[in-house]
Each structure stands twice: as structure tokens, then as C-alpha cells.
Amino acid sequence: MLDLEAVLDAMHGLADEVRGSREETLRRRERGRAQIEVAGALDCLRGAVQKFGEDMALPAAQRDMRRTYPPPAVGHYTVIATDGSQVAPDYHHVAPWYLINAGCAVFRYGPPPGRSRSRLSSEPILKPPQRNAQTTRDEEGTADARAVAVSVSGRLEVERLRAELEYAARLLDEEGDPGRTVLLLDGPLIQWRMISDLRGPEKGELVRLFKELVYRSRELRIPIAGFISRSRAVEWVTLLRFSLCDDLPTTGRLCPACQRGLLRFNTEPPADAHHAPLAGLRDIELANQLLDRSQRGWRTEVIELQSKMWDQEITEGAGAAGFFYLQAGAEIARVELPQWVWEDQAQMDLLHSAIWDQCDVGHGYPMALSEAHEAAVVRGADRDAFYLLIERILRDSDFAETNLSAKARSKRRPLA
């Protein structure tokens, strides 16, 4: 039970803190808006970032970051979205089997002949625990090793992501309509953070699946994009902080202090640092300055991402990734996309119009993504039914030990 009264004072204190920082935030936002104009006019900025060589955003070639674009007129299109969910293994139940559920939503507006207008489906995958799961060095030879030996191999999030990517790749072939299809992913285009935390074969497998998905969508000329709601990214702001260096217009590169501190001190730089005025600002606050709330469906210019991982692991130098921000009505959303999409005007227009149309009908979030989520989500009642079914099947198979742990029994039927 949650005692809200115990944290009420702390909540009020938090609100006071937010109010106090508001004025500083407003000043920073205005400064950021002004710096977009300066950075947009700096011809040497892209070259300077490339020379700097670090993973960060840079102006896309021959693109003016000061520009914004209205949504193109919506034509007929097909949108595909996938999402994943899971029933985690519960060792308090009779058997720690678990379930990955990948869901999809496909909508066609003006469907081609013979194609359905919508598809909502899910693919559950039952996963029993592997008996030869690898144990850590510390666990080998201990009494706990026997319990770990029946534990889940790999992390649940990895398996879920794997199922989503495989499902998305299949859907490209099954449901893609030439010249009018868009594939939306929930979250970043590539799950960089998850991949960089992984080691061993799991990392390689995920990178391979992402690569196959990106390449397949390129072959089929299906724009692929990641949609991020309430993004906390600071890449665009970092680029503007880069452009604040006094040495840049004259030398075409950062001063030594900025070279050392730009990427290290994102939120609390030294007070005299060139890039200090914009520290702490987020990309969506910047985009808010360019995209008025009344400019529903408008987007910013694409900003390219300089990323060693993308170049080495995904495209092998055959193209970059980038992002833009979209006024989705209810909020500013971030959309990540590969270079081959934004360099093809027809695909870019299709992606922009489709995402905006989906956000418009979905009240600020793409309807295809929210329906894919609904198709994938496993609710409490479904989870309980899953465990009951396992118990029944094992009992019917004369599996003697179909008892719950005492903890599971107490949760199922709490006593007064």
C-alpha cells in the first residue's frame, strides 16, 4: 500500500524547484533560438564537426537547420508498426516458462485491390527456461548454481526486441505495398543504448537484425523511422553548443577548452566555457521555439548524426542516420530516420505526411504505434490465465509438483 501523505511535502518541494528554474529555462530557450540562426549561417560547421570526429549531431549536407516544413498533403498510404510485450518468468509458479508477445498494426488508406484495410495481430512465443544456461564464474560450483541452471538465458528485453524486429521484417514482405508504405518503430531507430550495454553473441544478433531490417526496407523503398515521444535528447543542442565556440568562425575548429569539455560537461559546464549558455537545454525545447503549437504537422529540418556504431555496424559507411522534430499537436516528437529516406524527396514526403496523419488521428501519437502496443500488451488477466494454463497442462501430464510457492499463494489469495 502506498502512503502518499508521507511524500506530499517532498512533492510540493519539487514543484517549487520547477517553478524556480523556469525563468532560467526561458532565458536559455531564447538563447537557443537565437543560436539556431547563427549556426545555420555557419558554413564551416559541418566540416568542423566532422574534423572533431566524435559521435554527435551535425548539419545534414546542403540542408539549412533554420528551415521548417509544413506537412505534405496526405495521399493513399500503408503504415506498419510493431511493438512487443512479455510475461516474465516467475519462479514462484510451477514452472518459470515465459512468453514474448509481438504485436503489429497495419492500416491502409485507399487500399490497393485485394488488400485489407487493417490488420491487428500478435504472435506469442512460449519460451521454456534453458537447462544449460551459462552461469557466472562466481556462481559456478556453489549451491545457487543449480537454481541458476534453470534460469532464463539472456535478458527479456533482448528477446522481446528480437521478436519485434523479426516480426517487422516479415511484415515488410507480407504487408508492404510498393511506393506507399511506411514502417514505424516505437522508440529510437536503433536501440543504441541497449546494444552498447550488451556483450557477446546477443549484441551481434541484435545488430544483425537491425541491419537486415534497415537494408530490407531500403531494398523495398519503404521509409523506416523511429518515433520518440517526450524525447530527452540533447544532440541538436550539443551541435549549437559546438557552434558557440569563439574559435570556430576563425579557425574552423573548437578551441582546446571546448574540445575537452563540450561532450563531458553537458549540464554543468564551467561558467566561463563558450558552450555554457545552452547547457541543460533539451532538443524538444529548441524545436518548440521553431514549431509553434499552431503549426500542427510541421517539422524541422533533418539533422544528421555522426555515429561510429551506425557507420561500422549498420551501414558500413553506406549512409548515416538523422532526426527531425515534429509538431505532433499534443507535443513535439522526435523522428529518427536513415539518410536514404531524407535524400529521396518522395520518400521523405510520404514519411512526413504519414506520420503526421497518424498523429492527427491518434491525438498526438501515431495511431499505428498505439494499436501495435495494444495488440502486444499482456494484461494482468491474460498473465494469470497463462500461469493457470501452464499449471493445468502440467497437471494433466502427471507432473507431480504443480504447487505454487507460499509467496505466490499468498499473492493469489491475500488473507485478512
Next chain:
Amino acid sequence: MSESLGEVIASDSQTLQVECHQLYGAPAFGSFVRAECLGSGTQFYGVVTRVATAPVDGNRVVQAHGMPPGELEQRKPHLVDLLRTTFEVRLVGYGQGEARVAATPPTPPRLHCFVYRATPEEVSGVTSTPAFLRPLTQVMDVPMEDLLVGAMHSAQAAWGPMAPLVTWGKFLARLLRNDYLTLEGVLQRLSPGTGPISSAPPRISAPPKLNGNGNYRPPIYEEPLPIVGGAPREHRDPFADF
């Protein structure tokens, strides 16, 4: 056999809940339907007492989108997959072959049986006695007057000119002896020229009939009964002055 309307998704001895095959494809309130379970040999007859359309998933919330009719279905092509129309049926009888009886069936229909519109012969069979009216007066949370009128109109349409309206009316009068207002409402609405959609103008506010003295003359069923051994007393409606 006519096309089925839906599938039984809940069943007990008195009521059925049926999910329609087609969104908004429910039969009319008060109409007769038949549930048929393959292989059982028994048909179950009932009257539609409620029609509803709602999301299939109880977690979904229906909200206004502000889109004109037609545009919503275009922009949300999956809407038909998210919503379903259901209707409730009050069982009033059952039958096997040509034999039909207005009574509670010994066992209710199985789940997933299909439901059809009852044919005129089936309706005539199950309403040949007025006993079909009793369960309809026991349905809770339904406007009883509307239900009885709807059912009797449906039955009347099946019978044609030979419909035993008077028999039904007399039976209803005993059933609703403690609810005169409902009875009056039903009988007024069943009067000739009235119906769910009638070509004759509805008699909503007919002028009161007056006797030779210009006083209010009550309707015939309010005429005083003759008193044995004496002349009928003068009747004066105490409300005539209002």
C-alpha cells in the same frame, strides 16, 4: 434457413447475450429471434430486450473525435475490429420441430449457438398462448411498456389480421393488475392505427369525449358496472372540472 444474426456468448435459463456478426447488425428491440444449437434438435425462442454497441476490450474508452460521419471509418479502418454490437434476449419459449411451447426451456442454449430471426410460423407458434407475455413482465432494467408493445407488435405482424390481440390483452390485464399505468399505456399503444411506424396519424392527444350534457364521458372500459337490483347511478367523473 435465413442468415444468422449472431452468436451466443452468454446463456442461462432466462436470458441470452448474443454478439452480432456485423457491427450495428442487431435485430430490433422487441422482435423475436431463434437460437439453434446444431445437433440438439431444440430451438429456443426469445424477444430482444436490449441492444448495445461497445468496445470489445473493456480497457478501451470510446471518446468523441469530432470527425463527420464517414470520415471516422476512413481514418480508423480498424474501428470495426475494436467494437462489437450485442443484444440480450429474454427466452419466452422453445420447441422441437413443429411443436412449440411458451415456457422456460429445460436447459438453455449452449454457448456459440447461432441466433436467427424467428419466422412468422415460429412466432405464431410460440405466441399461440399469451403465456409468452409473463417472462417479458419480469425483465429488469428495461422499459416494460416499450418491450411489451414491441413484442406484441412483432407477434401481431407474424399473425396478420388473425392475431389474438384480445386474448393477449386480457392476459396482460391480469399480469399487470398492480401496474395499471403500464397496462393502460400498452393498450392505448396497441389500439388500431397505432404501431411502431403507422400510416395513420398517432392519436396522441385525442379530445375528451363529451356526453349530451357537455360533461366528460369516460372511455368504455371505465364505464361503471351495472348494480344488481337497481338502476345505474349517475356517474360523475370527479376530475371532469380539471
